[in-house]
Amino acid sequence: MSTLVIDTIQGKTTAGSVNVRGEGSNNTNLQQGLTKVWAGMASDATPEDSFNVSSGDDDGTGNYGLNFTTNMSNANYSSVNTAEFSHNGSSQNPRYTVTNSRTTSSVEIDGSYINSSAVFIFYDFGDIGVQINGDLA
Numbered sequence: 001m002s003t004l005v006i007d008t009i010q011g012k013t014t015a016g017s018v019n020v021r022g023e024g025s026n027n028t029n030l031q032q033g034l035t036k037v038w039a040g041m042a043s044d045a046t047p048e049d050s051f052n053v054s055s056g057d058d059d060g061t062g063n064y065g066l067n068f069t070t071n072m073s074n075a076n077y078s079s080v081n082t083a084e085f086s087h088n089g090s091s092q093n094p095r096y097t098v099t100n101s102r103t104t105s106s107v108e109i110d111g112s113y114i115n116s117s118a119v120f121i122f123y124d125f126g127d128i129g130v131q132i133n134g135d136l137a
Contacts, residue, residue: 041066055067
């Protein structure tokens with residue numbers, strides 16, 4: 001068995017580009033495949049654990065924000081959100097998290113459900129998870 005011990009990986013041709021051989025003859029760009037921001041937040045938007053997050057903000061019931069330590073290069077990144085939901089035994093209303101808006105320095109997330117009258121209601125979840133993939137500035 002071999003062990004590789006290093007502090008930095010840098011592309012030979014382009015410093016910020018390292019290709020990894022995937023299955024068959026496919027290559028994957030290592031930097032493109034890395035998650036750039038992630039956070040697990042409490043219901044008050046406090047990051048309980050995170051990466052590349054400077055702070056969270058609570059903009060009201062069901063409205064959360066994450067501010068990045070290092071900005072993204074543009075606002076066209078992917079934001080994947082999850083929410084913890086403890087079923088109360090009676091309500092079958094679906095719960096949702098959606099990305100409300102994206103800037104290079106932050107993302108805004110909405111938590112909600114649709115009540116039995118088909119009305120959209122903002123809702124504070126117990127925990128929210130956010131993962132951002134894209135290019136850093």
